[in-house]
Amino acid sequence: MKIALVQTNPVIGAFERNLRQVQAWLEKAHLAGCDLAVFPELTLCGYPPQDLLERSTFLEAHDRALQELLGFCGEMACVVGVPVLRHGPGKPLYNSALLIDGGRVVFRARKQLLPTYDVFDESRYFEPGEPALAFPFRGQRLGLSVCEDIWSEPLRYPLNPVTELVAAGRPDVLINISASPYYHGKLEERARVFRDLCRSQGLPLLYVNQVGGQDSLLFDGHSLAMDREGRVCRVAAGFAEDMLVIDTDHWQEGAPVPPPTDTIDQVFAGLVMGTRDYLHKIGFKQAVLGLSGGIDSAVTAVIGCAALGADNVLCVAMPSPYTSQASVDDARNLAGNLGCGFELLPIHRTMEAYRETLAPLFAGLADDVTEQNIQARIRGNLLMALSNKFGHLLLSTGNKSELAVGYCTLYGDMSGGLAVLADVPKVMVYELARWINRDREVIPEHILTRPPTAELKPDQCDQDDLPPYEILDPILEAYLEENLSVDGIVARGFDRAVVCDVIRRIKRNEYKRKQAPLGLKVTSKAFGYGRRYPIVQGFVEE
The missing domain is CATH 3.60.110.10 (Carbon-nitrogen hydrolase)
Structure with a gap:
């Protein structure tokens, strides 16, 4: 038969x-x-x-x-x-x-x-x-x-x-x-x-x-x-x-064939399929995203182009006074390599308009994370305006590591209709980038080698605020996917103070994740309806 x-x-x-x-x-x-x-x-x-x-x-x-x-x-x-x-x-x-x-x-x-x-x-x-x-x-x-x-x-x-x-x-x-x-x-x-x-x-x-x-x-x-x-x-x-x-x-009869294995190209194929199906099944044909010159937006742009075709993807660089020329150049070069649309929308004057409007209320107060978040929200508003005007779905570009500890801005870089990398840890983002560049340089090498930075203040680096991702990601995996206790994670060789701080950040930022756009699941435990934790809680792990 x-x-x-x-x-x-x-x-x-x-x-x-x-x-x-x-x-x-x-x-x-x-x-x-x-x-x-x-x-x-x-x-x-x-x-x-x-x-x-x-x-x-x-x-x-x-x-x-x-x-x-x-x-x-x-x-x-x-x-x-x-x-x-x-x-x-x-x-x-x-x-x-x-x-x-x-x-x-x-x-x-x-x-x-x-x-x-x-x-x-x-x-x-x-x-x-x-x-x-x-x-x-x-x-x-x-x-x-x-x-x-x-x-x-x-x-x-x-x-x-x-x-x-x-x-x-x-x-x-x-x-x-x-x-x-x-x-x-x-x-x-x-x-x-x-x-x-x-x-x-x-x-x-x-x-x-x-x-x-x-x-x-x-x-x-x-x-x-x-x-x-x-x-x-x-x-x-x-x-x-x-x-x-x-x-x-x-x-x-015949020789057996190897079973499919869990390689990084399978993750890439899944993300491409998920992006394509989500947009097409809800009626979108085109996408827009902010291209910062960083690794996350670069990988998101590649996935978007693979899923929808480069002609259907618009990448937008939105430099502030803190954005290096190298970031703008990297973004433009990546868009050129992909053959997708590219636009430059500087936000300097918009930032000044916000400062002027808020000056009476902020008088005598030093700049802090508020001013950094304003930049992210300006960019989110601009991208949503393009999404509304041209009928493009906005792809947000944050990764799982940032989302876990709240290193992201509500109504800013979290704006969007689909978070392509929301379940991809930062270290895996780099693996994806290296796989993308396996035959030729699609993502400019400088994006892969520069220290990760949000460029929201002078000389900013992610690791000014976070543990190195090589340390953060295993802690997140142990806590989120394996449900290990603090003691169990520390037993793997991690500093107790760092572990407790990471877990504190995870819990403190539950409210952000409840408002985040839908993300594509590629790990055994993703944020979303498969992970059900209350926002308001008093349980402390030490």
């Missing part, structure tokens, strides 16, 4: 679009001689639909699309992910996989493990399903499951759906439909979990994953076929729609 593994890029709730997409792939699978096409979790509505699942009109529109799909399938069988209404006590829906053959549903599997951690909140909407059984289909016994059901961990869940499925009647192959978000480190984690599963059960696995950007989440695809020894036989493209055709009589 030939099976097509099809990773699609849906738009949440765009049922007509998503249906036509599925139908087009079904036709391609049919032309390839496939008997069965397998699509990702919640195929027609997209994942995660969140509280749209609470709207009856949403579910009715979904069912109309499903009925149209049933009428379209004909002799071509498919597996699709759907929300299914249920009755009785508990939640009103099952997260299900349907096997459709001959225009009717011949088998269904319901998701048993409903993740409720990080960005997941499935128990808010779904009721756990009953144990699944293997299903005979065209000479094969299929063990069908949905996403988390093959990620069972004893410390997180009291049951293992795959073990129960195999015990009830051994299948020939496991098939899992998924919407598994990406983060740096997820690819190798996924390969390890799947390898252990195949080896422990002695069964091959066909895995289909959603692809595309959905708000802050990035779905990487990388659908794959793995043999009973846990070797990858075939793997689909990352961060792009794709179809793998697997022949169950021959798919375990």
